[in-house]
Amino acid sequence: xxxxxxxxxxxxxxxxxxxxxxxxxxxxxxxxxxxxxxxxxxxxxxxxxxxxxxxxxxxxxxxxxxxxxxxxxxxxxxxxxxxxxxxxxxxxxxxxxxxxxxxxxxxxxxxxxxxxxxxxxxxxxxxxxxxxxxxxxxxxxxxxxxxxxxxxxxxxxxxxxxxxxxxxxxxxxxxxxxxxxxxxxxxxxxxxxxxxxxxxxxxxxxxxxxxxxxxxxxxxxxxxxxxxxxxxxxxxxxxxxxxxxxxxxxxxxxxxxxxxxxxxxxxxxxxxxxxxxxxxxxxxxxxxxxxxxxxxxxxxxxxxxxxxxxxxxxxxxxxxxxxxxxxxxxxxxxxxxxxxxxxxxxxxxxxxxxxxxxxxxxxxxxxxxxxxxxxxxxxxxxxxxxxxxxxxxxxxxxxxxxxxxxxxxxxxxxxxxxxxxxxxxxxxxxxxxxxxxxxxxxxxxxxxxxxxxxxxxxxxxxxxxxxxxxxxxxxxxxxxxxxxxxxxxxxxx
Amino acid sequence: xxxxxxxxxxxxxxxxxxxxxxxxxxxxxxxxxxxxxxxxxxxxxxxxxxxxxxxxxxxxxxxxxxxxxxxxxxxxxxxxxxxxxxxxxxxxxxxxxxxxxxxxxxxxxxxxxxxxxxxxxxxxxxxxxxxxxxxxxxxxxxxxxxxxxxxxxxxxxxxxxxxxxxxxxxxxxxxxxxxxxxxxxxxxxxxxxxxxxxxxxxxxxxxxxxxxxxxxxxxxxxxxxxxxxxxxxxxxxxxxxxxxxxxxxxxxxxxxxxxxxxxxxxxxxxxxxxxxxxxxxxxxxxxxxxxxxxxxxxxxxxxxxxxxxxxxxxxxxxxxxxxxxxxxxxxxxxxxxxxxxxxxxxxxxxxxxxxxxxxxxxxxxxxxxxxxxxxxxxxxxxxxxxxxxxxxxxxxxxxxxxxxxxxxxxxxxxxxxxxxxxxxxxxxxxxxxxxxxxxxxxxxxxxxxxxxxxxxxxxxxxxxxxxxxxxxxxxxxxxxxxxxxxxxxx
Numbered sequence: 001x002x003x004x005x006x007x008x009x010x011x012x013x014x015x016x017x018x019x020x021x022x023x024x025x026x027x028x029x030x031x032x033x034x035x036x037x038x039x040x041x042x043x044x045x046x047x048x049x050x051x052x053x054x055x056x057x058x059x060x061x062x063x064x065x066x067x068x069x070x071x072x073x074x075x076x077x078x079x080x081x082x083x084x085x086x087x088x089x090x091x092x093x094x095x096x097x098x099x100x101x102x103x104x105x106x107x108x109x110x111x112x113x114x115x116x117x118x119x120x121x122x123x124x125x126x127x128x129x130x131x132x133x134x135x136x137x138x139x140x141x142x143x144x145x146x147x148x149x150x151x152x153x154x155x156x157x158x159x160x161x162x163x164x165x166x167x168x169x170x171x172x173x174x175x176x177x178x179x180x181x182x183x184x185x186x187x188x189x190x191x192x193x194x195x196x197x198x199x200x201x202x203x204x205x206x207x208x209x210x211x212x213x214x215x216x217x218x219x220x221x222x223x224x225x226x227x228x229x230x231x232x233x234x235x236x237x238x239x240x241x242x243x244x245x246x247x248x249x250x251x252x253x254x255x256x257x258x259x260x261x262x263x264x265x266x267x268x269x270x271x272x273x274x275x276x277x278x279x280x281x282x283x284x285x286x287x288x289x290x291x292x293x294x295x296x297x298x299x300x301x302x303x304x305x306x307x308x309x310x311x312x313x314x315x316x317x318x319x320x321x322x323x324x325x326x327x328x329x330x331x332x333x334x335x336x337x338x339x340x341x342x343x344x345x346x347x348x349x350x351x352x353x354x355x356x357x358x359x360x361x362x363x364x365x366x367x368x369x370x371x372x373x374x375x376x377x378x379x380x381x382x383x384x385x386x387x388x389x390x391x392x393x394x395x396x397x398x399x400x401x402x403x404x405x406x407x408x409x410x411x412x413x414x415x416x417x418x419x420x421x422x423x424x425x426x427x428x429x430x431x432x433x434x435x436x437x438x439x440x441x442x443x444x445x446x447x448x449x450x451x452x453x454x455x456x457x458x459x460x461x462x463x464x465x466x467x468x469x470x471x472x473x474x475x476x477x478x479x480x481x482x483x484x485x486x487x488x489x490x491x492x493x
Numbered sequence: 494x495x496x497x498x499x500x501x502x503x504x505x506x507x508x509x510x511x512x513x514x515x516x517x518x519x520x521x522x523x524x525x526x527x528x529x530x531x532x533x534x535x536x537x538x539x540x541x542x543x544x545x546x547x548x549x550x551x552x553x554x555x556x557x558x559x560x561x562x563x564x565x566x567x568x569x570x571x572x573x574x575x576x577x578x579x580x581x582x583x584x585x586x587x588x589x590x591x592x593x594x595x596x597x598x599x600x601x602x603x604x605x606x607x608x609x610x611x612x613x614x615x616x617x618x619x620x621x622x623x624x625x626x627x628x629x630x631x632x633x634x635x636x637x638x639x640x641x642x643x644x645x646x647x648x649x650x651x652x653x654x655x656x657x658x659x660x661x662x663x664x665x666x667x668x669x670x671x672x673x674x675x676x677x678x679x680x681x682x683x684x685x686x687x688x689x690x691x692x693x694x695x696x697x698x699x700x701x702x703x704x705x706x707x708x709x710x711x712x713x714x715x716x717x718x719x720x721x722x723x724x725x726x727x728x729x730x731x732x733x734x735x736x737x738x739x740x741x742x743x744x745x746x747x748x749x750x751x752x753x754x755x756x757x758x759x760x761x762x763x764x765x766x767x768x769x770x771x772x773x774x775x776x777x778x779x780x781x782x783x784x785x786x787x788x789x790x791x792x793x794x795x796x797x798x799x800x801x802x803x804x805x806x807x808x809x810x811x812x813x814x815x816x817x818x819x820x821x822x823x824x825x826x827x828x829x830x831x832x833x834x835x836x837x838x839x840x841x842x843x844x845x846x847x848x849x850x851x852x853x854x855x856x857x858x859x860x861x862x863x864x865x866x867x868x869x870x871x872x873x874x875x876x877x878x879x880x881x882x883x884x885x886x887x888x889x890x891x892x893x894x895x896x897x898x899x900x901x902x903x904x905x906x907x908x909x910x911x912x913x914x915x916x917x918x919x920x921x922x923x924x925x926x927x928x929x930x931x932x933x934x935x936x937x938x939x940x941x942x943x944x945x946x947x948x949x950x951x952x953x954x955x956x957x958x959x960x961x962x963x964x965x966x967x968x969x970x971x972x973x974x975x976x977x978x979x980x981x982x983x
Contacts, residue, residue, distance in 0.1 A: 057595060061820040063588065064575045064597060064699040066734050096816050098862070100839060107819020158835075160824070288862035290871060293706035293813050295735060 008179035016252045023248045024217045025184050026176035030169050031201040032209035033076045039168035040067030051161040059166040061105035073168035076200040077142045082309050083198045086121025094295045098288040102160045103147035111143035113289045125186045136175035145169050181241040197341045216247040227261040234268045243268040247275045327356025342378045349385030390419040401430045403475050431477045441485045444468045459492040497522040498662040502719040516551035516565030520544045523567045527663050529983035535658040537630045538580035539612035547609040564607035569664035571655050572613045574600050575699040583701040584628040585618045587846025588827040597699025598731045599710045606726040615654030618848045620703040623920040625653025626911045627850040635904050636661040636978040639944035646904040649679030655713045656683040666714045666723050672707045674924025677936035681899035681949025684938040684976035686720045687713045691956045692931035693738035696731030702817040704810035707928045717966040721745035748960035749967050754788030759892030763799035772942050773898050780950045783972035792892050796884040801877045802926040808861050808874035815858025882930045889955050894965045899936040899949035927953050935962040937969040938976045947976050
């Protein structure tokens with residue numbers, strides 16, 4: 001573990017009272033496996049069902065019940081491992097992690113301890129400043145989720161909902177390779193993107209299908225790793241930043257005040273943005289891990305793994321590289337487009353046979369902007385790729401101006417319809433008839449003789465005339481033609 | 494009518510085929526015998542209505558000429574098996590009132606084959622014990638007594654109720670389970686035949702778990718043929734138990750008539766333990782001679798790690814049990830003793846719900862799995878287990894079956910040993926190695942000791958070679974004859 005000694009660039013160090021500190025972060029991400037059925041039972045995994053309706057005899061730990069591995073969940077975890085360029089262990093073992101709690105009916109969680117399904121892998125982060133950060137994945141193991149204890153349903157009692165009990169989780173353990181809150185956020189964002197590309201986890205943090213425990217420590221640059229604290233209950237990407245910044249600051253202040261950091265588990269409180277002690281190392285459970293005797297070691301065929309590998313989709317890093325190469329996009333734009341595979345997919349449909357850069361601009365600036373404004377997802381965009389593509393075509397064909405195109409976008413957004421028909425029906429075509437434009441230019445110049453005179457000395461004023469002409473023509477005049485005529489008539493060429 | 498209860502399963506089968514009696518008559522005879530024998534405490538829950546209904550159905554099938562392999566055969570079921578809507582409490586207080594909404598795979602197979610259910614049989618609590626004294630429902634009394642002595646004796650355990658019921662003719666056969674000897678030791682103590690199949694031969698689904706890597710269901714019967722008949726119905730792959738093995742289940746009855754000429758019978762020298770009574774040793778020699786006389790080849794073999802089997806077993810089994818029994822927490826079913834808070838409720842429920850032996854094993858198991866002790870105990874015990882397995886593999890390079898005594902002694906008095914857990918554990922010394930190695934074993938009555946109590950010999954075979962158990966068992970049965978206690982209890 002301690003061999004990870006990536007040193008942060010100096011701008012990532014944080015100032016303390018006695019000098020600069022480096023933040024070291026590793027994450028354990030619990031990702032709920034996308035699957036119809038649970039890891040060891042046939043019960044449904046549907047979110048939001050009435051309490052205790054998705055519970056099989058196995059989930060409720062009835063006497064004599066036995067777990068049977070759900071092959072699909074294993075395939076999903078293998079797929080995830082392959083997506084993170086990780087080693088797939090053809091032999092892995094399920095262990096029991098023993099502890100008592102009412103939402104854990106068996107009295108143990110079936111997990112993997114010494115022999116996980118997936119070994120070392122890597123996640124690449126492209127930071128906004130252009131730095132590329134490689135985050136090592138130490139392992140991914142597969143385990144059962146616990147149920148939910150509901151403490152707010154009754155003044156004195158705790159209710160237990162076992163719907164989530166036994167749902168498959170992947171615990172994705174990173175190496176302590178992250179050096180700032182920004183990197184941690186970027187890591188979880190990237191990991192979520194990859195999981196969504198793979199279709200192995202929906203990444204929904206509000207519903208708890210993606211949860212992160214964060215290990216935070218601080219050290220002086222170049223020194224060995226400090227003592228870490230594990231921060232739990234961080235259930236949004238925004239909170240991850242807050243939790244790390246708060247926890248790092250707490251540790252720095254503690255050390256600078258002459259104290260020492262004690263290894264412990266801390267809880268993040270989203271209302272205060274602070275972390276507080278949950279249990280110390282001494283209070284840590286002795287989980288008494290041992291191989292689950294109800295399950296034989298999991299042995300996979302290499303050919304089975306190979307078949308999953310052959311079926312992997314294009315992943316964000318590859319897609320980004322391809323978009324840059326194929327459409328001439330900037331790394332920045334490509335990065336935005338590949339953040340969701342649905343967005344990238346939408347973009348590629350818009351760009352097909354059209355100007356890729358224009359398509360990227362429209363998707364990023366106009367479409368994503370409008371979706372964001374209306375709180376919609378790209379999967380229920382009111383505008384289809386074909387509709388947006390038609391708008392871009394109309395500009396290219398000089399049928400409409402860019403300004404009209406924005407109007408047209410809004411019309412299609414709210415009313416729908418074929419953009420070409422709308423342009424036709426509402427007379428939005430730009431005027432390319434030079435005679436008509438010339439008349440309009442003459443009219444504006446003759447109405448403003450003073451300005452026309454001034455323009456001879458200050459050629460920049462030509463822009464004002466262009467604006468007036470565009471206004472007079474309702475924006476439909478071809479801007480290039482107006483520009484040329486104005487300059488000619490004003491004699492400012 | 495009571496003589497119907499003296500018939501074996503094979504004899505009942507023949508009688509039904511001839512129309513000599515009805516399934517209902519047989520069921521009633523057994524129900525009457527059970528009602529008259531409650532002093533033995535073998536049954537802890539009787540199901541006369543189910544018995545009569547199932548017998549009526551069997552009569553219908555018999556009349557239609559559509560008899561199944563166990564048509565109309567009345568069986569007792571160890572309380573460890575979950576039976577739908579019926580008392581399934583592992584003879585523990587903590588499962589008070591538990592009647593599951595499901596049927597164990599093994600019992601479901603028996604009913605599918607036409608067997609008739611008489612009720613649930615007493616046992617050591619959670620199958621932990623070798624004398625049936627740890628049952629929440631009190632001890633079972635062995636139908637056997639020493640000559641001229643009315644001291645109540647234990648029937649062995651944990652399947653003490655099953656063994657006593659079969660010996661006392663309260664059921665034609667019984668289901669049982671064997672984790673360290675819980676079928677074979679009570680069989681030896683009651684003059685019955687008990688089979689512990691290969692691990693994975695019978696499904697564990699629906700059987701309350703004690704030690705998952707060791708537990709196996711098997712039959713207890715009056716003779717070797719009956720055991721073979723029951724075995725065929727109980728065995729088979731079950732997709733709901735991933736440790737069950739997908740191997741065809743043969744008809745074991747043809748093996749009964751197969752000669753043992755040329756069969757290589759191993760006699761493991763390490764089973765000659767210090768302090769073993771002379772009569773047990775003599776009986777073993779008799780057994781060797783019976784096999785030799787039947788044409789088998791006798792081979793001395795060595796199982797060098799035998800002496801470590803019992804201590805390793807008493808680490809592995811409690812470790813698994815401590816985890817398997819965590820689910821009995823008062824939250825969802827069975828007993829709950831209210832407390833001031835959650836932890837208090839857990840503690841009070843488990844303190845009241847588990848008996849002394851179960852608590853002892855949960856404590857041992859928790860200890861050996863604890864951080865800092867795991868390597869020294871659990872991991873070491875697993876390594877020993879591998880060595881024991883290898884011992885058997887080497888022996889089976891040279892021989893086809895092994896012949897050993899089942900127990901180092903005959904049945905003892907109720908209360909005589911229960912104060913000394915280690916002395917009690919030594920009862921399993923000859924049976925535990927087969928569980929540790931996952932091998933099939935059978936105990937067949939081989940004679941009576943000086944006090945007139947039955948003693949058994951054990952045959953151990955290669956994995957999934959249960960047929961060899963029956964083939965070997967017949968040699969003992971033919972030579973030794975069959976043993977039945979004289980009825981003093983009804």
